[in-house]
Amino acid sequence: MKKTLWAIILTLILFGCGKGAKQRAESPETSEDVMEKQEIIHGTEVTEVKLTNPLDAAMIKQGQEIFEMKCMSCHRLDETRLVGPGWSGVTKRRTAVWLTNMITNVDIMLEKDADAQKMLEECLIRMPNQNVSLEESRSIIEFMRKNDGEI
Amino acid sequence: MKTKYYLISLALGALAVSQTSCKPGGGKASSELAGDAAQKVYVAPGTHDEFYSIVSGGFNGQVSVIGLPSGRTLKNIPVFSQHPENGWGYSEETKPMLNTSHGFIPWDDSHHIALSTTNSEHDGRWAFINGNNTPRIARISLSSFKTEEIIEIPNSGGNHSSPFITANTEYAVAGTRFSVPPDNVADVPISSFKENFKGYISFISIDKETGRMGIKFQLKTPGVSYDLARAGKGKSADWFFFSTYNTEQASTLMEVNASQKDKDFILAVNWKKAEQYLAQGKGKKEPGTYAHNVWDEDTHSATSTIINEVMTLDPKDCPDMLYFIPCPKSPHGCDVDPTGSYIVGSGKLAAVIPVFSFDKMQKAIASKAYDGQFDGIPILKYEEVLHGEVQKPGLGPLHTEFDGKGNAITSFFVSSELVRWNIDKLEIIDRVPTYYSVGHLSIPGGPTAKPHGKYVVAYNKITKDRYLPTGPELAQSAQLYDISGDKMKLLLDFPTTGEPHYAEALPASLIKDKVRKIYELEKNKHPFATKSEKDTRVERKGKEVHIYMTTIRSHFAPDNIEGIKIDDVVYFHVTNLEQDWDVPHGFAVRGAKNAELLIMPGETQTYKWIPSKVGVTPFYCTDFCSALHQEMQGYIRVSPANSNVPLKWGLGNTPEAAAEKAVAGK
Numbered sequence: 001m002k003k004t005l006w007a008i009i010l011t012l013i014l015f016g017c018g019k020g021a022k023q024r025a026e027s028p029e030t031s032e033d034v035m036e037k038q039e040i041i042h043g044t045e046v047t048e049v050k051l052t053n054p055l056d057a058a059m060i061k062q063g064q065e066i067f068e069m070k071c072m073s074c075h076r077l078d079e080t081r082l083v084g085p086g087w088s089g090v091t092k093r094r095t096a097v098w099l100t101n102m103i104t105n106v107d108i109m110l111e112k113d114a115d116a117q118k119m120l121e122e123c124l125i126r127m128p129n130q131n132v133s134l135e136e137s138r139s140i141i142e143f144m145r146k147n148d149g150e151i
Numbered sequence: 152m153k154t155k156y157y158l159i160s161l162a163l164g165a166l167a168v169s170q171t172s173c174k175p176g177g178g179k180a181s182s183e184l185a186g187d188a189a190q191k192v193y194v195a196p197g198t199h200d201e202f203y204s205i206v207s208g209g210f211n212g213q214v215s216v217i218g219l220p221s222g223r224t225l226k227n228i229p230v231f232s233q234h235p236e237n238g239w240g241y242s243e244e245t246k247p248m249l250n251t252s253h254g255f256i257p258w259d260d261s262h263h264i265a266l267s268t269t270n271s272e273h274d275g276r277w278a279f280i281n282g283n284n285t286p287r288i289a290r291i292s293l294s295s296f297k298t299e300e301i302i303e304i305p306n307s308g309g310n311h312s313s314p315f316i317t318a319n320t321e322y323a324v325a326g327t328r329f330s331v332p333p334d335n336v337a338d339v340p341i342s343s344f345k346e347n348f349k350g351y352i353s354f355i356s357i358d359k360e361t362g363r364m365g366i367k368f369q370l371k372t373p374g375v376s377y378d379l380a381r382a383g384k385g386k387s388a389d390w391f392f393f394s395t396y397n398t399e400q401a402s403t404l405m406e407v408n409a410s411q412k413d414k415d416f417i418l419a420v421n422w423k424k425a426e427q428y429l430a431q432g433k434g435k436k437e438p439g440t441y442a443h444n445v446w447d448e449d450t451h452s453a454t455s456t457i458i459n460e461v462m463t464l465d466p467k468d469c470p471d472m473l474y475f476i477p478c479p480k481s482p483h484g485c486d487v488d489p490t491g492s493y494i495v496g497s498g499k500l501a502a503v504i505p506v507f508s509f510d511k512m513q514k515a516i517a518s519k520a521y522d523g524q525f526d527g528i529p530i531l532k533y534e535e536v537l538h539g540e541v542q543k544p545g546l547g548p549l550h551t552e553f554d555g556k557g558n559a560i561t562s563f564f565v566s567s568e569l570v571r572w573n574i575d576k577l578e579i580i581d582r583v584p585t586y587y588s589v590g591h592l593s594i595p596g597g598p599t600a601k602p603h604g605k606y607v608v609a610y611n612k613i614t615k616d617r618y619l620p621t622g623p624e625l626a627q628s629a630q631l632y633d634i635s636g637d638k639m640k641l642l643l644d645f646p647t648t649g650e651p652h653y654a655e656a657l658p659a660s661l662i663k664d665k666v667r668k669i670y671e672l673e674k675n676k677h678p679f680a681t682k683s684e685k686d687t688r689v690e691r692k693g694k695e696v697h698i699y700m701t702t703i704r705s706h707f708a709p710d711n712i713e714g715i716k717i718d719d720v721v722y723f724h725v726t727n728l729e730q731d732w733d734v735p736h737g738f739a740v741r742g743a744k745n746a747e748l749l750i751m752p753g754e755t756q757t758y759k760w761i762p763s764k765v766g767v768t769p770f771y772c773t774d775f776c777s778a779l780h781q782e783m784q785g786y787i788r789v790s791p792a793n794s795n796v797p798l799k800w801g802l803g804n805t806p807e808a809a810a811e812k813a814v815a816g817k
Contacts, residue, residue, distance in 0.1 A: 068683040068685055069673075070686060072683065072684050127729065128704060128729060130731070131730035
């Protein structure tokens with residue numbers, strides 16, 4: 001009888017924590033799967049933008065209006081760098097495809113485009129997503145072309 | 152022999168030590184804790200909770216949004232109380248939301264959540280919550296998670312039996328907890344309670360498309376205390392049920408005097424019939440002053456309208472509209488099962504849970520099985536309406552929700568437990584302790600026709616030792632239980648603030664894909680919006696100065712302003728030109744007797760500042776917005792009242808800045 005009781009005491013002392021320990025061992029860890037789920041939602045990358053001459057006056061007008069609402073806080077029309085680079089000459093430095101993606105798909109550009117990454121290092125502020133549609137971005141480019149003296 | 156007892160007690164002691172030393176949190180013994188609790192509540196980084204729980208903020212006057220099963224607080228939505236964190240009730244646009252017939256009120260005690268339903272199922276459009284102290288109901292958008300409307304309730308005191316809603320969100324109700332004399336003849340002796348006090352029940356209509364609220368009518372019922380309520384569902388959808396106490400009609404030492412009778416009542420209201428009486432012209436417009444405050448998502452502003460009369464219906468003119476069901480004793484919860492067949496009364500001082508049958512109630516009404524009347528309203532015979540009683544369920548039943556499997560779960564405050572029982576058989580299936588003294592409980596979809604089951608959350612009234620101690624004032628204790636199996640299993644303790652009274656949870660999928668992310672600049676119709684940096688300016692109108700300001704990462708335009716004088720009243724109308732999700736800018740001015748503004752992308756908000764000292768005063772962005780956030784600041788110069796400093800403003804275009812730029816360019 002005495003021996004049995006001692007055995008019970010020992011068992012309880014030794015294994016009393018079994019359940020708790022097991023619980024800790026089973027606590028889930030963050031898996032690669034989970035981390036991969038944290039994807040950034042990108043827009044669709046644009047691969048072709050058609051430019052025509054002469055410039056489209058309606059597009060220029062719309063482009064200027066969008067510039068004044070959503071762009072001019074950070075970009076000047078001359079060569080001055082404000083938050084971002086000045087727009088003077090931008091259509092000579094960049095292709096229309098690059099500009100369109102920078103305006104509408106900035107996340108994907110900052111992820112893989114070396115020039116865009118370099119700009120971020122210089123300006124230290126991500127080019128913001130300003131909720132501009134593809135059509136609106138085309139108008140902005142038309143306005144940029146006019147700013148660069150095209151006709 | 153002695154040795155044997157000694158050893159046995161040692162064995163028991165060891166058992167006790169092994170049990171207490173290994174439990175996870177250090178609180179009470181947790182035999183009810185599920186072995187796999189950690190996995191069940193673990194929401195891995197980057198993944199989302201399965202349910203939104205919209206939780207009453209209790210005496211903080213707000214609403215919390217909590218994810219389940221993690222118990223993580225995702226947001227506090229300001230409703231009835233000022234919220235310095237985002238300027239609610241401080242900005243010029245939001246101040247009208249807190250207007251009442253008493254003027255501006257900075258606080259209330261928010262109680263019950265009601266989520267909008269279609270056919271008694273959650274539709275994920277709006278949350279409603281009542282203000283208890285200064286009677287009001289608020290409507291919150293579940294797209295913007297913002298309070299869009301607040302309506303005050305006249306002729307009411309303690310809006311507790313509220314804002315429960317009908318099956319298709321036609322109405323929210325407001326039953327007065329403290330009967331009062333009508334507002335326009337309210338100067339009467341308190342001792343004249345029985346003659347002069349009325350128990351007003353207001354039906355607040357809700358527009359199907361916009362959610363816009365209006366007081367459709369008030370029922371002038373006898374002076375009793377309305378506690379809680381639920382609408383019928385399915386076959387009972389035309390009815391509304393209200394629990395009552397103080398049918399003694401006492402007005403002093405209530406805890407004794409309002410607990411005299413063995414039975415109080417559940418009031419059954421045929422609201423469709425009330426609509427018919429209204430259409431027949433039985434309603435009477437009476438004086439009643441109340442505020443109706445509406446938020447406009449296009450102008451980013453609220454308006455407050457004071458209304459001076461209210462439509463009332465007197466039950467004496469409207470037979471067959473109201474019936475009293477006797478219910479033991481001081482019933483609190485009054486909950487309708489998912490099929491609409493049963494009404495569960497929870498007599499908080501009773502030893503049983505009475506369950507009433509809607510079918511039997513209809514029969515009793517048809518056969519006029521009355522047990523007298525109360526102030527002209529027929530009292531149905533208890534036995535004729537009763538489906539049955541759950542015997543010895545526990546002590547102090549308060550509230551009941553449903554698991555969708557034919558069972559009910561009732562909270563017991565005094566015996567501090569949740570009890571699950573079968574509605575049909577009235578048999579107890581399971582019980583589990585809560586820590587401590589549970590009040591409301593919440594099952595996802597629990598009050599609807601389609602409960603999602605899976606979990607129940609106990610909102611406890613006492614916290615004590617559940618968390619690390621934080622002085623005399625503690626967080627509130629909520630507990631999540633798994634109810635998917637036969638036994639209810641405790642999974643998680645999580646703290647909440649302000650003593651939540653009730654919460655409703657619904658699947659995240661009903662809401663998460665339609666959540667507003669930004670305000671589109673093109674649609675901003677704020678009268679003081681500045682939609683381009685070129686339009687930023689400062690205008691003086693006498694002593695008023697209006698500053699049309701914009702923000703974008705990371706500067707204000709203008710950021711240098713001069714020509715402000717002592718005694719001026721300065722309004723900063725700040726438009727955030729950002730158009731990307733999660734890029735708000737904050738705004739604060741040194742010495743302003745105000746909270747900050749937190750301006751969402753595309754939004755315009757106004758900050759009122761009455762300068763108190765002469766000098767150059769800095770202002771800055773309070774929300775870390777970019778790597779150059781620390782540089783996002785400006786200066787405004789305040790001169791004496793009689794000074795001649797001209798009004799001028801700018802951004803980076805001072806002569807000094809131009810000179811610096813010229814030097815830098817070389």
